[in-house]
Amino acid sequence: MKYFVLLCDGMADMPVPELDMKTPLECACKPNMDALARTGEVGMLNPTPQGCKGGSEVGNLCVLGYDARKYLTGRSPLEAAAIGIHMDEKDVALRCNLVTLSEDMPYAQKTMIDYSSDEISTPEADEIIKTLNQYFGSELVKFYTGFSYRHCLIIKNTDTDMSFTPPHNITGRKITEYLPKGTLSKMLAFMMERSYEVLKEHPVNLSRMERGLRPANSIWLWGQGRRMTLPSFKEKYGIEGGVITAVDLLRGIANCAGMRLYKVEGATGNLDTNYAGKAQAAIKAFKEGCGLVYLHVEAPDECGHRHEVEGKVKAAEYIDKLALKPVMDYLKDCGEDYKILITPDHPTPLTTGSHSDDPVPFVLYDSTNKNPKHSRPSYSEKEGRESGLYVRDGITFLEKIIKGEPIGD
Secondary structure, eight states, X not given: OEEEEEEETTBBOOOBGGGTSBOHHHHSOOHHHHHHHHHSEEEEEOOSOTTOOOOHHHHHHHHXXXXXXXXXOOHHHXXXXXXXXXXXXXXXXXXXXXXXXXXXXXXXXXXXXXXXXXXXXXXXXXXXXXXXXXXXXXXXXXXXXXXXXXXXXXXXXXXXXXXXXOXXXXXXXXSGGGSOEETTHHHHXXXXXXXXXXXXXXXHHHHHHHTTOOOOOEEEEEEEEOOOOOOOHHHHHSXXXXXXXXXXXXXXXXXXXXXXXXXXXXXXXXXXXXXXXXHHHHHHHHHTTOSEEEEEEOHHHHHHHTTOHHHHHHHHHHIIIIIIHHHHHHHHHSXXXXXXXXXXXXXXXXXXXXXXXXXXXXXXXXXXXXXXXXXXXXXXXXXXXXXXXXXXXXXXXXHHHHHTOOOOO
């Protein structure tokens, strides 16, 4: 049996006026997802364990069968693991976004314009990270280049009693109430404020502004935590797992769980990602012995954060046509039984632009199940709710799928 998990990050949503009070999933042309819905099981999944906040780190760990309450130490340690950063026991990692803030003064009165600095390129970001290390780096503090706007700060020998706000949750708001709190808050807030002075006329930003792009004129720190370990995926399930993703968070999870990582040229983590390349990487992973392949697509989440209604509809359509169909065709012809699971890790509603804790719709297709009890005409939030199938414990969902056990509560 082969298992294909298509994780559509943040794809679940709420009805919006721009779509005549429908969701992007309801409006998207997605014949392949809908075909699976008509011949598989459609329902709602809770990917956020009680006591956790909805988010990609929590949701993806849950779908893979790991309890965030037990294993998650923070988002940034996973991203540090993806970059290959060695962390000692008392080190703390923080996510370092390169953001665009308004020109208002003083610093605390600035507005969060763009949490991604117009999706700054990695080579440009690397130049900025080098500059930050020149100004702030020491034996105890060091910045590391990640991907696009997503980077990492390691602080040695400190604790995690800090409070931060993710920048994608405060787009369009003044940052006054969202600056760091807790241990080292004064130092970290100073670094953030000082970074604006260092970066506002950085050569990279002057070049970007000449090209009509937003400058990466400040850092924004959040997502703190100590190094993290996970039980081996292969030992947990008895099969080899492969991961395809453009996001450091997922690469970190894969590294911690001992799953194989497949790099795809042109995978951006945005709407313009290389969907077809990801599909071919998934097929390659199956051919190289992976029993389960986890293909993660970030695009719907990014569109949700930016309130891009049309983009989120297109993301679902691109995933369906370019990422799902080639893998479906391969599995149909591979000569083995297979299961396909399509699910988001959390909703990212267009109305709020932030993650939520609400359940998400899933479709599970089993080539050996000829009489599904919860098939629906299409795949959407509405159809998931109306099916009557609800998976309350998302942490055991994948285990039940692999073992062939009943999945509903």
